[in-house]
Amino acid sequence: MTATATHCPYCSLQCGMTLVREGRAALAVQAWPAFPVNEGALCRKGWSAVGLRGSRERLTSPLVRDRETGELRTASWDEALDLVASRVRSLQAAHGADAIAVFGGGGLTNEKAYQLGKLARVALGTSQIDYNGRWCMSSAASAGNQAFGIDRGLPFPLADIEEADVVVLVGSNLAETMPPATRHLDRLRARGGHVVVIDPRRTPTADRADTFLQPVPGTDLALALGLLHLVVAAGDVDEAYVAARTTGFDDVRRSGAAWWPERVERVTGVPVAELRALASLLGRSVRESGKVMVLTARGAEQHSQGTDTVLAWINLTLALGMPGRLGGGYGCLTGQGNGQGGREHGQKADQLPGYRMIDDPAAREHVARVWGVPAASLPGKGRSAYELLDSLGQDGGAKALLVFGSNVVVSAPNATHVTSRLESLDLLVVADIVMSETAAMADVVLPVTQWAEETGTMTNLEGRVILRQQAVPPPDGVRSDLEVMAGLASRLESAGVFSTDAEEVFGELARASAGGRADYAGITYDRIRSEHGVFWPCPSADHPGTPRLFASAFATPDGRARCVAVEHRGAAEVPCDDYPVHLTTGRVLAQYQSGAQSRRIRDLPDTGPFVELHPMLADRIGAHAGDLVVVATRRGELKAPARVVSTIRPDTVFVPFHWVGANRLTNDALDPSSRMPEFKVCAAAVRT
Numbered sequence: 001m002t003a004t005a006t007h008c009p010y011c012s013l014q015c016g017m018t019l020v021r022e023g024r025a026a027l028a029v030q031a032w033p034a035f036p037v038n039e040g041a042l043c044r045k046g047w048s049a050v051g052l053r054g055s056r057e058r059l060t061s062p063l064v065r066d067r068e069t070g071e072l073r074t075a076s077w078d079e080a081l082d083l084v085a086s087r088v089r090s091l092q093a094a095h096g097a098d099a100i101a102v103f104g105g106g107g108l109t110n111e112k113a114y115q116l117g118k119l120a121r122v123a124l125g126t127s128q129i130d131y132n133g134r135w136c137m138s139s140a141a142s143a144g145n146q147a148f149g150i151d152r153g154l155p156f157p158l159a160d161i162e163e164a165d166v167v168v169l170v171g172s173n174l175a176e177t178m179p180p181a182t183r184h185l186d187r188l189r190a191r192g193g194h195v196v197v198i199d200p201r202r203t204p205t206a207d208r209a210d211t212f213l214q215p216v217p218g219t220d221l222a223l224a225l226g227l228l229h230l231v232v233a234a235g236d237v238d239e240a241y242v243a244a245r246t247t248g249f250d251d252v253r254r255s256g257a258a259w260w261p262e263r264v265e266r267v268t269g270v271p272v273a274e275l276r277a278l279a280s281l282l283g284r285s286v287r288e289s290g291k292v293m294v295l296t297a298r299g300a301e302q303h304s305q306g307t308d309t310v311l312a313w314i315n316l317t318l319a320l321g322m323p324g325r326l327g328g329g330y331g332c333l334t335g336q337g338n339g340q341g342g343r344e345h346g347q348k349a350d351q352l353p354g355y356r357m358i359d360d361p362a363a364r365e366h367v368a369r370v371w372g373v374p375a376a377s378l379p380g381k382g383r384s385a386y387e388l389l390d391s392l393g394q395d396g397g398a399k400a401l402l403v404f405g406s407n408v409v410v411s412a413p414n415a416t417h418v419t420s421r422l423e424s425l426d427l428l429v430v431a432d433i434v435m436s437e438t439a440a441m442a443d444v445v446l447p448v449t450q451w452a453e454e455t456g457t458m459t460n461l462e463g464r465v466i467l468r469q470q471a472v473p474p475p476d477g478v479r480s481d482l483e484v485m486a487g488l489a490s491r492l493e494s495a496g497v498f499s500t501d502a503e504e505v506f507g508e509l510a511r512a513s514a515g516g517r518a519d520y521a522g523i524t525y526d527r528i529r530s531e532h533g534v535f536w537p538c539p540s541a542d543h544p545g546t547p548r549l550f551a552s553a554f555a556t557p558d559g560r561a562r563c564v565a566v567e568h569r570g571a572a573e574v575p576c577d578d579y580p581v582h583l584t585t586g587r588v589l590a591q592y593q594s595g596a597q598s599r600r601i602r603d604l605p606d607t608g609p610f611v612e613l614h615p616m617l618a619d620r621i622g623a624h625a626g627d628l629v630v631v632a633t634r635r636g637e638l639k640a641p642a643r644v645v646s647t648i649r650p651d652t653v654f655v656p657f658h659w660v661g662a663n664r665l666t667n668d669a670l671d672p673s674s675r676m677p678e679f680k681v682c683a684a685a686v687r688t
């Protein structure tokens, strides 16, 4: 019997767990109480995570689409990789290097994310690379960079929640998305702290709150401006902090001036009394030297004004003098398993490893030196995730797409349109562990290892770099993503070294990140094992890592936070006669992201999509619980059973996004800064 300390394959908490193996067959999940992030607790997704092990759903052989029958058939690895390489060469000869696009994922390990960026820029020479993390927390990343000069989801350990006096959760349902994290809220409340939840739905997280505000979807920005207005009017701005640690606050002060409470109520639907009560709670807390923490998640961020929404909440915390104080400040609760690390190592269209900008000549020189290629050979900035997919098969767009760790047929906004773009490709290659909806469309499917079968690092929502360790060998016929990338690079006669050893790749990644904002230079696998993870930045072997940022300075040139004045623009689509309600989307406890893995695990209920609506709306359309109802938007329709609940606003319907359907409805309007699509709100009609 062997026991391997590792981490859950799913969300950004990256809970520690022990995998116990007897012989070759059985693999069981046990608690790992010593790992500090979850102290042995797991949600049901974590407890059942080994459910895909030995499943007939696992892909164990490469597949290529037969030209005559149009069906996928098994192939050898040599045949599959030779085919990909030769098609890549001919497409690039005909259309140029950018004829090939690469799409990565926020669930890939740091090593894979790093190697994928290098594969694109060095072996393929294409600028066209981005990843599904663009649809996760990119608005918070953009706001963090603007305000603090750096983008780390939480600039403090998650357990700091317990040090706060008031925690405001904006658009976060962590009781369902990361249940072990709720113990921090429970401990905070046990010692007299106050939890505020802001959400269009009374979620299980809202049930644990002391204060619950239920705004119209897409109006969180106006709500933050209204709170700022009241904080300023009450004289609760921490003027000494603002003077010493920020710039630009006068403009921000003015930005809230017109957001008097009655106007905020008209826009957000939050009653004036509730708004005033929350503002006075925040002010009282600050006057009594208390600490206020604001945490946003996708509910606040997945909007065409997502970046500005986050900036508005950051401005509020700066007005209260919070960022940099133990137990106070602003943080983003990232979503995907490697939502943090996945965006640090070069998968993004505009970035090289270490969060370096791809158009910065010094950054290009540094990374090119590590990669052993001339800086001039590196391509420039590519398209963001949705724009990349939208351009496929079009003039100037790529003709082939290589997908690693993503299921865009389910997860992309305006998914029917995206699927039609995939159909227009000359070549679609998908590396995955199961036949996802996207893999089913591919010309070549490459079966790759899953988490328990490989080693690699992830960076959790706190910026803590952790190590997933191999507990079992992969099934025969399966290769790691690193082996797939190395196989492609060698067939393309690429410059540079493409190692298949994860620890070796991590060493290279650490060198590439050295001196960058996300500096891993002092982190090694041995340190991660012995220290229960290491927080970046960690620039040298003798550096302890950095659990808390901003205590004395922000990461801006002058060390001060930037207060960026923003204005509420509203959602790209608002209800009208034809589409009279708001549609919002989200997650349920027992499923994860596009469901490619979790829907195939027997112990996790696979309910299929459903439509949550208020009894008043159900009455209006004549629907009862369990009836099939149709939700329609300007982009498509979904028919699913109704769940009639009084926990949702009467003007809003909710559909979970783990199944095909929800994202056929969602809006592809993009945030101008982060290029985040507006997943969280659009105008819809609902009928029986």
Ligand code: SF4
Pocket: 008, 009, 010, 011, 012, 013, 014, 015, 038, 041, 042, 043, 044, 045, 046, 047, 177, 178, 179, 180
């Ligand atoms: Fe922990 Fe998230 Fe895995 Fe649940 S899904 S066990 S909260 S890492």
